[in-house]
Amino acid sequence: MARKARNNPRQKRSKSCGCKLCTEEYRPGEKSTRKDCTGPWQARYRDPAGRQRAKQFAGKGAKAKAEAFLDKTRDQVRTGSFVDLDRGQITLEEWREKWRPAQRIGDNTRETADSVWTNHVQPHFGKWRLQSISNMDVEAWVADRVRAVGVATIEKAFRMLDGMLTSALRDRRIAYNPCDGVRLPKAQPKHPDDVLPPTYDQLAEIRACVPEHFRDMLVVAEETGLRWGELIGLRRCNVDLEGLSLQVRETIIQVRGKAVRKAYPKSAAGSRSVPLSDRAARAIKRHLERCPASSARTAPASGMHKEELVFRSVGGGVLGRSNFWRVWTAAADKAGVSRKATNPVTGRVERWPHLHDVRHAFASRLHSLGVPEADAQKILGHERGAKITWLYTHASANSVERVRSALDGGGLRAVAS
Structure with missing residues (x-):
């Protein structure tokens, strides 16, 4: 078993810093201008797949933030609740290319789903990153689509968006599903x-x-x-x-x-x-x-x-x-x-x-x-x-x-x- 790194988190050298170590690395021969280093702190960790990952923190209290991040991330990996927010930076269009082949549906149902995506989901959310979609964004979209196409159509579109984001949540790409809690309007009742x-x-x-x-x-x-x-x-x-x-x-x-x-x-x-x-x-x-x-x-x-x-x-x-x-x-x-x-x-x-x-x-x-x-x-x-x-x-x-x-x-x- 590999030994736990003792310099984690560690401070990275910075070109803009004037401390002795940063000056020696980026401007050899020059005299240092400050005693304390202002470089960012890097926290290194392994995700559930064992891949080496890193996240940097800069500014005031960067070291404390890096240490807190490491403690939280290690606990999430250990308990199975880890969410890789970087993987949630792909757009909804990119995620659909991964999500669509896994849907076990008939040809005619797939054709209907493609139509719903093309006409209602993609024009609004297609270019959005998974991490950037909020609950209020979904609420506003539902309200706008209902006025345009009616309740029955928006139900199909909402189910598609909800299904895609639920899969993204299970794939640990987002921390929560922004469709949760969104209430669809009821269709106007017809006369018996x-x-x-x-x-x-x-x-x-x-x-x-x-x-x-x-x-x-x-x-x-x-x-x-x-x-x-x-x-x-x-x-x-x-x-x-x-x-x-x-x-x-x-x-x-x-x-x-x-x-x-x-x-x-x-x-x-x-x-x-x-x-x-x-x-x-x-x-x-x-x-x-x-x-x-x-x-x-x-x-x-x-x-x-x-x-x-x-x-x-x-x-x-x-x-x-x-x-x-x-x-x-x-x-x-x-x-x-x-x-x-x-x-x-x-x-x-x-x-x-x-x-x-x-x-x-x-x-x-x-x-x-x-x-x-x-x-x-x-x-x-x-x-x-x-x-x-x-x-x-x-x-x-x-x-x-x-x-x-x-x-x-x-x-x-x-x-x-």
């Missing part, structure tokens, strides 16, 4: 009628106004509650028209504007079997007669194979969310179902209903039919209970049959195909 999903009568009115090519797809959405990516990613090999069920085994996501085939599960509940009501089965049969699909079974890694998709665009390609959104909103306007409201915070116009509200309508329908919450959770593919599936108990083994039975004859007024 504004959060209700559309009724099936309203969905029928919208469906009547969309091009005929898409009507059967919307019927299947109403009868299964599939997410958008699951609906457009449904392949013929995963549809059992005799057994009246379909299997959700994969989805289609958008990555940098390109449709990408992705294998489930995102969660354990993602892969599931969904019952087909008679109405849904008729819609699929009718659509496949007009637009046949290959029943081949290929692996997601082999590429899109769009000929296997049950629901495609008019030209036979993969349906794009933004393209179909224009079709949906035009139909909702024509049917007189849509509502528009101006967000009082951001000033942006918000529309109702969204295509995803079809899934909410399906969940509400299951609830009104008395389907057990655990069965509804299983069919909807929720890993945990959500606001549209209420409270859950354990799913029964025959949940698929029970849901199909309820959909076909559970007392709901018949809906015309």
Whole structure:
């Protein structure tokens, strides 16, 4: 074991000092002009990795400051609470280059995160050094961003900044996380009628106004509650028209504007079997007669194979969310179902209903039919209970049959195909 240095802290020679030792080192042959040395005091220590580090103190009481620093630093290294403030001098942009590769997230989630960084976090904090970001800086940024983009967006941006600084804290680059204690504003509550999903009568009115090519797809959405990516990613090999069920085994996501085939599960509940009501089965049969699909079974890694998709665009390609959104909103306007409201915070116009509200309508329908919450959770593919599936108990083994039975004859007024 190396011996402890006896000259730690030690005084360093200085060009500006006129003592005998400093004069001999920097101005040999000259006469010293003072008795006491004014050079800085250097405290040397080893960080938790064993690297030799040093810090200098100048001015009045420099030696006492160096000794106090050594005592404190040695104690922090020994107890594991050491924070290397020098490593916190990198900018947030530089830290993100180290932090981003360690995030285990999906491609579409990473794309969203990159957008949040580029549009909201980087423009303000990108050039700031980690050590220079204070609690009040974060508070001011949150207040400014809320006025510009609203609560939902600033929540995503704040979570990213908080995650980055939490990692920096764990990496011993900063002494505290300036995001701690920052309270995000609450979103303005909406009127209960504004959060209700559309009724099936309203969905029928919208469906009547969309091009005929898409009507059967919307019927299947109403009868299964599939997410958008699951609906457009449904392949013929995963549809059992005799057994009246379909299997959700994969989805289609958008990555940098390109449709990408992705294998489930995102969660354990993602892969599931969904019952087909008679109405849904008729819609699929009718659509496949007009637009046949290959029943081949290929692996997601082999590429899109769009000929296997049950629901495609008019030209036979993969349906794009933004393209179909224009079709949906035009139909909702024509049917007189849509509502528009101006967000009082951001000033942006918000529309109702969204295509995803079809899934909410399906969940509400299951609830009104008395389907057990655990069965509804299983069919909807929720890993945990959500606001549209209420409270859950354990799913029964025959949940698929029970849901199909309820959909076909559970007392709901018949809906015309």
